[in-house]
Amino acid sequence: MQERKTTEHSPTASGAGPDTGREVAVELTGVTKRFGEFVAVEDLSLDIYEGEFFSLLGPSGCGKTTTLRMIAGFDEPTEGNISVAGEQVRGVPPYRRPVNTVFQSYAIFPHLNVFDNVAFGLRRAGVQKDEIRQRVTDACEMVQLAGFEKRRPNMLSGGQQQRVALARALVNRPKVLLLDEPLGALDLKLRKELQLELRTLQHEVGITFVYVTHDQEEALTMSDRIAVMDSGVVRQVADPATLYEFPHDRFVAGFIGQTNMFSGRVEAVEGDRVTLRTSDGEKIEAKGQEAIEANSEAHVAVRPEKIRFGGDGDNVLSVTIEQVVYLGVSTQYIAVRPDGEKIVLYQQNSHDTAGPAEGERVSVAWDAANCLVLGG
């Protein structure tokens, strides 16, 4: 598997996220985790900054949980190092690391009521009784569970258990909070609500959040920065806008949002302007992100909302409209090129004029600046 270092080398990849002056809360250097022959995480290097809402995004099985477990101390890296708050943590057991975890299954203690669940960490740390009472009450209030202190976990809904898990972790004021798909088990409406709540909460407490999710929309909504992972490898680290506008490779472009991809041979390179010839002879003008050689194979991508109707632009294709889907704010068109390849485009419904109908032959156009050459 080709490994891509994304943070340092390419200015478009690291994005506008952290100022250089900020402290690093979690640092992973060359972290690899093997389970026998199987490589779950490969040569992972990340700097997560203090106070940041950082997401690990990727499909199921790509190594997100494994990464989190290595930071928490449940697994040790096979190779590489992890530092939390400037301290190396190799060999430090989970109960001595300044991090707390919100587990995917919540892992609420079923034999303890809400108060005792939330107080668990404080009691282990030997905090005074009065202070425990105060802090637990505050934490319950913070996650909107005031008055639920005496409840047994089995008397709580999924969303409430989620809040207990959150309060139980946050009450300890960890340096870093690790969250493993904390909203995965909840229904859509509650998930949307809690996404916003979590984001607000993170701003209030100012604790570094490392958030694991396989939901790209969730990651884009909540995060300051996102690391996109695939099969144990980090593909790109960037803020949401950069990730969407300037995906580094085919995997990222395909995983984040919708995209149209074309493959072809590079005909000419002029500065960052790359001319591509597709297999059916179509010429496509695109924008290069890094050095590329003429005559090599390349892939380009353009977002659906960057394509418009008409013959005016760097790239013009003639297509047949196959399907029109009205989405309220916008309309989605699925168009077919003569060679059978499909193109998806979105048009805002702000125009008075109606768009083309199904079966109509039209021209679509887009600019080279919105058409990126991808690696991978």
Add this chain to the structure above:
Amino acid sequence: MSAKTGGPVYKGVGRIPDRALLLFSVLIYAFLYAPILVLMFFSFNSSRSTQSWTGFSTEWYAALLRDETIHQAFFNSMKVGVTATLIATVIGTFTALALTRHDFRGKLAADTTIYAATVMPEIVVGVSLLAFFVATLIPLGIELGIVTIVIAHVAFTVSFVTIVVRARLAGMDESLEEAAQDLGANPTTTFLRVTLPLIFPGVMAGALLAFTLSFDDFVITFFVSGVGSSTLPLKIYSMIKFGVTPVINALSTVVLVATIALIFGGSRLLVRRENS
């Protein structure tokens, strides 16, 4: 189950008719419990006969209370039962923990051995334990008696405790223990505050099972007991050599009622803990 999930309930359609099933159940219960009821019935008989009823009396229970050797046997049984149960429960619980929470060489072998031990013929266990004690303990000056009985009972009850506790552990979410560690609990605290409370019903069930098995074991105890260390089952056996008397009936009834009370009380306790 089908009723709960809202599926159709086929009542007696194309099946054995309900009335035949009822009759069948009654016969099975009669077969299981009639001998016991007969035994209890005759323990209150006023004559020595265990065949014909002559009137109600509690004289055999009084005889039971007067008989010093029966007292001795009862105390031996209690001593052995309690000690063996305590030891077997501790060992069995930690064995179960090792088998579910840790990976080690020979784990599969250890696992299989535990199950094999529960189906080992008692006579084999008894004979081999006797041979073992003769070869090891007796040269050290430890005679056959309470000590050897306790060791033998620990040996054969430990697998049962392990299996029961293990079932409980298997149903427990491992991330609970990780959550405890994540919140600053070291392994000991994690065990005491999270693991043990959660598997406690299993531990109690295991202990109860161990005590019951120990209390009424005859075959193994027969081989490893010595002079003056007769347990209740051994005592009953020796009494029976002189014929079935109502005293034996009375004694058996007491043992039976005590066992049922113990198991009933224990399961009530477990159910209550489950629900809380």
